Amino acid sequence: MTSPHRVVVLAVDGVYPFELGIPSRVFGAAGGRYEVLTxxxxxxxxxxxxxxxxxxxxGPEALRTADTVVIPPFVAPDVTAEVPRAMVQALASVAPGARLVSICTGAFVLAAAGLLDGRPATTHWMVADLFRAWFPHVxxxxxxxxxxxxxxxxxxxxASGLDICLHIIRKDHGSEVANQVARMCVVPPWREGGQAQYIQHPVPAATASGTATARQWALENLHESxxxxxxxxxxxxxxxxFARRFTxxxxxxxxxxLIQQRVERARHLLETTDLAVDDIAGQVGFAGGTSLREHLHAAIGVSPLAYRRTFRGTLSPAH
Incomplete structure (x- = not known):
């Protein structure tokens, strides 16, 4: 039996309890596929x-055994441009090839350790100016x-900590497992990483009509144009x-x-059915197989066949 993927959460002084508990709650709901240590x-x-x-x-020795390391956020007054020596030593013990994940101000730790130089990254919008000032090479x-x-x-x-953990589960095990975990945790199953942080978006008045009903209707009719x-x-x-309220x-x-939802539905069908690509395209509302291939490649960088092979193993010659 394959050993579960080990996730080690590195808790830092000033840590936010809610975000600290996210990896354990989300990965722990994945049916034993992950083991979470703090x-x-x-x-x-x-x-x-x-x-x-x-x-x-x-202690830090757990980091040497990690397949994935998660650094949750900590309160802003504890954020500095210099990583304490103990933290540097702890991160240095992470095995090459291990996946590194930060939530919110946890990115400051990775950046201060030089692990984000020349790479794309994000953090909470409120500390973005400080982050840029301290780490211009990110x-x-x-x-x-x-x-x-x-x-x-x-x-x-x-909440983006929930999003990134679900994204990792989807990346590792497919959308069906990620959706099951989301249902267990009673959270939305998917928000695209490129979706905007909610900055200066006013909450609609309680009396204002919303777009939720239209979204639900659209999900029930994705096969339509x-x-x-x-x-x-x-x-x-x-x-x-409508466009303003929706955004x-x-x-x-x-x-x-709409494109995001169609791609997500297509991924689910690729994982769970033997339908041909053209048939899946029709069920999710794309004009044809070519359109599905283009949108899937734009979203995750692979073809439908490659994606299906990843989650369903070797296919029969008929595919």
Whole structure:
């Protein structure tokens, strides 16, 4: 039996308890596919940003055994441009090839250790200017939820930690497993990394009509040739009002959202059925197999056949 993928969470003084618990909660719901350990740089208790400290079971030696290392965020006053020597030594023990993941201000740790130089990364939008000032060699993009740069992944604040953990599960085991985990954790199963962080988006008034009903209707009719006019009419709004309200609520345009949902549905069908690519394209609303191939490649960089092979093993000659 294959050993579970080991995720080691490195807790830093000033850590936010909510984000600290995200990896254990999300990866722990993946049916034993992951083992999650929590460690500190010295094996001692860790001060949180709340009125309590936590005791961890492991010291920095756990990092040597990690397949994935997650650094959760810590309170802003504890952010510095210099990594404490103990932290540098702890990160140096991570095995080559291990995946590094940060949530929110955890990116400061990776950057200060020189692990993000020349690479794209993100962090919480509120500390973006400080991050740029301290780490000019990092290609910071503070307008997205998370960035996957292969063996290094960075995410924005709070709930984007859920997004990046679900993204990793989807990347490792496919959308069916990720969706099951999302249902277990009662969170949205998928938000694209390139979706905007919610900066200065006002919450719609309680009396204002929203676009949720139109989105649900669209998901039930993805096989149709849906237009912005269709969605706006379903919400009883003008095109301009609907487009504005949709972007405020979802963080992306209706057209881009539709493509994302169609790609996601196509991925699910590639993983769970033997349908031909053209048939899948028709079921999810793309014009044909060529269109599906283009959008899937743009989203995840592979062809439908390659994606299916990844999650379903060797296919019969008929495919």
């Amino acid at each position: 460690c500190s740089v010295d094996g001692l208790s860790v001060r949180t940003n709340s009125d309590f400290s936590i005791t961890v079971e492991h 290609a910071l993009d503070p307008d997205v939820l998370f960035i996957d740069d292969g063996d290094v992944l960075t995410s924005a604040g709070a 849906l237009t912005l006019t269709d969605l706006a009419e379903h919400s009883h709004m003008s095109l301009r009002t 405020e609520e979802v963080g992306t345009s209706p057209g881009r959202w």
